[in-house]
Amino acid sequence: MAFAGINWFKYSSPASFYPVAGKMIPWVASVAVILAVIGLYFSFFVAPTDYQQGEAYRIMFIHVPAAWMSMFIYVVMAGYAAMGLIFNTRLSAMMASSLAPTGALFTFVALWTGALWGKPMWGAWWVWDARLTTELILLFLYIGFMSLEAAIDDPRRASRSSGLLAIVGVVNVPIIYFSVKWWNTLHQGASISFDKAPSMASTMLTAMLLMTFAFWMYTIAMVLYRVRCEILERERHSEWVMALVEERK
Amino acid sequence: MLEAINLAAVRGDRRLFAGVGFSLQGGDLLYVQGANGSGKTTLLRMLCGLVIPEEGKILWSQEDIRSEREAYLQSLVYLGHLCALKDDLTGLENLRITEALAGEEISEPRAMAALQGVGLNGYEDLPVRVLSQGQRRRVALARLALTQAPLWILDEPFTALDKASVGSLKTRLEDHLEDGGMVILTTHQEIEIKAAVIKQVALAEY
Amino acid sequence: MLAVLRCVMMRDLILAVRRLSDVLTTLFFFVIVVSLFPLGVGPEIEVLRMIAPGVVWVAAILASMLALGRLFENDYRDGTLEQLLLSPQPLSLLVLGKVMAHWAVTGVPLVLVAPLLGMQFGMSAQGIGVLLISLILGTPAISLIGAVGAALTLGVRGGGVLVSLLVLPLYIPVLIFGAGAVEASVSGLGAEAHLSLLGAILVLALCFAPWAAAAALRISLD
Numbered sequence: 001m002a003f004a005g006i007n008w009f010k011y012s013s014p015a016s017f018y019p020v021a022g023k024m025i026p027w028v029a030s031v032a033v034i035l036a037v038i039g040l041y042f043s044f045f046v047a048p049t050d051y052q053q054g055e056a057y058r059i060m061f062i063h064v065p066a067a068w069m070s071m072f073i074y075v076v077m078a079g080y081a082a083m084g085l086i087f088n089t090r091l092s093a094m095m096a097s098s099l100a101p102t103g104a105l106f107t108f109v110a111l112w113t114g115a116l117w118g119k120p121m122w123g124a125w126w127v128w129d130a131r132l133t134t135e136l137i138l139l140f141l142y143i144g145f146m147s148l149e150a151a152i153d154d155p156r157r158a159s160r161s162s163g164l165l166a167i168v169g170v171v172n173v174p175i176i177y178f179s180v181k182w183w184n185t186l187h188q189g190a191s192i193s194f195d196k197a198p199s200m201a202s203t204m205l206t207a208m209l210l211m212t213f214a215f216w217m218y219t220i221a222m223v224l225y226r227v228r229c230e231i232l233e234r235e236r237h238s239e240w241v242m243a244l245v246e247e248r249k
Numbered sequence: 250m251l252e253a254i255n256l257a258a259v260r261g262d263r264r265l266f267a268g269v270g271f272s273l274q275g276g277d278l279l280y281v282q283g284a285n286g287s288g289k290t291t292l293l294r295m296l297c298g299l300v301i302p303e304e305g306k307i308l309w310s311q312e313d314i315r316s317e318r319e320a321y322l323q324s325l326v327y328l329g330h331l332c333a334l335k336d337d338l339t340g341l342e343n344l345r346i347t348e349a350l351a352g353e354e355i356s357e358p359r360a361m362a363a364l365q366g367v368g369l370n371g372y373e374d375l376p377v378r379v380l381s382q383g384q385r386r387r388v389a390l391a392r393l394a395l396t397q398a399p400l401w402i403l404d405e406p407f408t409a410l411d412k413a414s415v416g417s418l419k420t421r422l423e424d425h426l427e428d429g430g431m432v433i434l435t436t437h438q439e440i441e442i443k444a445a446v447i448k449q450v451a452l453a454e455y
Numbered sequence: 456m457l458a459v460l461r462c463v464m465m466r467d468l469i470l471a472v473r474r475l476s477d478v479l480t481t482l483f484f485f486v487i488v489v490s491l492f493p494l495g496v497g498p499e500i501e502v503l504r505m506i507a508p509g510v511v512w513v514a515a516i517l518a519s520m521l522a523l524g525r526l527f528e529n530d531y532r533d534g535t536l537e538q539l540l541l542s543p544q545p546l547s548l549l550v551l552g553k554v555m556a557h558w559a560v561t562g563v564p565l566v567l568v569a570p571l572l573g574m575q576f577g578m579s580a581q582g583i584g585v586l587l588i589s590l591i592l593g594t595p596a597i598s599l600i601g602a603v604g605a606a607l608t609l610g611v612r613g614g615g616v617l618v619s620l621l622v623l624p625l626y627i628p629v630l631i632f633g634a635g636a637v638e639a640s641v642s643g644l645g646a647e648a649h650l651s652l653l654g655a656i657l658v659l660a661l662c663f664a665p666w667a668a669a670a671a672l673r674i675s676l677d
Contacts (some may be wrong), residue, residue: 140624160674179628322543331534337473349462350542
């Protein structure tokens with residue numbers, strides 16, 4: 001991710017990460033806004049009208065990046081969870097739990113826009129397409145992760161339990177995807193595959209990539225924001241947070 | 250043999266204790282003292298390897314107990330505040346299964362003798378469900394007569410016991426200490442156990 | 456090591472026999488859920504024959520999920536689970552023993568009663584045969600995967616409902632290949648591919664689930 005250049009070990013303690021995250025948020029957020037504006041401009045004005053699907057296809061510029069992000073975030077989340085479990089670092093567990101709501105949001109957006117796109121294309125809000133179904137299951141996995149974390153009172157156990165669940169989930173996602181795909185090909189007729197989408201013009205690709213990066217930056221900004229809240233809440237009895245509160249007064 | 254270095258525990262966002270350290274040799278008795286909620290049980294469970302310390306480490310024969318888990322567990326008996334008995338099994342079955350899982354196959358006569366040793370003659374074949382609280386506790390304590398483990402960690406072992414049983418448990422602990430065993434225990438009762446070295450950890454101070 | 460596996464299994468089997476009503480509850484739940492479907496969709500035998508594999512499989516999954524609460528919860532409450540964690544034997548082996556016993560008392564009865572339900576739904580003998588094989592391969596996988604969820608939700612508020620949220624999505628491949636095997640055999644495609652995949656899932660679950668459940672137990676008892 002974007003933090004790759006930062007020496008993680010130096011910033012892996014919540015106390016030193018908190019101010020860094022605070023400084024990063026406005027920058028990342030503004031990049032997200034700029035990219036989104038350019039991306040949306042490309043999506044709605046520059047990219048040509050599709051001769052088969054008309055204007056309705058433009059929802060793909062939201063749908064596809066959202067679907068990509070939803071899966072990508074799950075993998076990153078599981079990675080942080082694994083780090084938290086193996087190295088017992090508090091910050092990575094917090095990162096994992098901060099990623100979950102954004103991931104779930106993108107999953108929901110992908111499902112919603114998929115339905116909006118499906119209605120004019122397929123004449124139905126929902127079809128049991130392999131990808132749509134997997135996406136739905138992914139949403140269930142996110143919900144499971146967040147519910148488990150919310151149900152456990154002790155924050156240490158909550159983050160470790162949900163972390164283990166994220167790892168179990170990430171092992172299962174490919175299995176689920178392929179089984180759903182196979183199930184789908186055996187029940188042909190009900191669905192139309194996304195694979196038949198028309199080949200993309202280069203401006204379409206540009207717009208899609210711009211939107212993807214915009215979503216990416218949005219994710220980072222949101223996660224940093226959320227992880228700062230998380231840090232404050234979990235470390236509220238520590239000296240540095242007390243000092244911070246004193247300073248603000 | 251057992252060494253605890255700078256242990257700290259956190260429950261929720263409450264720091265239970267910090268900087269707890271001690272070392273135990275064969276024949277040593279350690280009292281863990283503190284008010285309700287001071288983290289006595291947490292400390293004992295931590296010493297068993299059930300709770301991961303927030304800070305610090307626990308060494309058994311100079312090895313971290315988490316890296317040498319199986320060797321450590323072999324030399325440990327922990328009796329918690331729950332009796333760890335299955336209601337639907339008889340005292341005899343409970344004892345034999347618990348010991349088998351702890352790695353020691355016990356013959357029926359030996360298990361019988363252990364139960365009789367804690368004064369449960371005639372109760373061996375009854376489901377634990379029908380026993381009184383004190384009798385259940387005694388079934389759990391019968392393990393101490395069977396085990397080879399040198400380190401005993403006991404959470405409130407005297408609760409619910411009658412006077413005679415308290416006396417015989419006290420003798421059993423003293424014999425174990427005399428044989429070079431180690432005992433760590435918490436108790437609210439005033440019971441004087443004789444041992445070569447008696448150490449104390451008071452949790453309220455942290 | 457095998458002695459310990461046998462010891463855990465025997466212990467749980469004896470306990471189950473002494474509490475036979477728990478075992479029967481799961482079985483009756485399974486039978487009742489399956490019997491509700493004809494009442495819901497109507498008695499046309501053609502429709503019933505078509506939905507039978509899916510219905511039996513979904514009901515089997517729900518029934519074994521219902522039984523998951525008993526896997527660790529009782530041991531957790533009376534303190535014996537703590538002693539299990541203090542055993543010098545590998546914890547994943549003990550978990551495997553518990554899951555095997557759990558399957559023997561919840562999964563096997565489901566498998567045995569499934570042919571009767573298949574007949575109620577007008578399934579062919581061949582279809583019932585494949586249903587049986589798919590359940591034999593699939594229900595242990597369900598118990599294994601469920602063990603991870605049961606271990607994670609141990610002692611958690613509303614654990615019973617939560618566990619379904621966690622494990623049901625993970626059951627989807629088993630459901631697809633289990634019900635798919637029966638459907639494929641009935642429609643003349645041959646069930647071998649589905650059954651081999653089901654077997655592969657079982658092997659994967661055997662390798663990873665006990666280990667993950669053991670890790671979850673350590674976290675839950677911390």
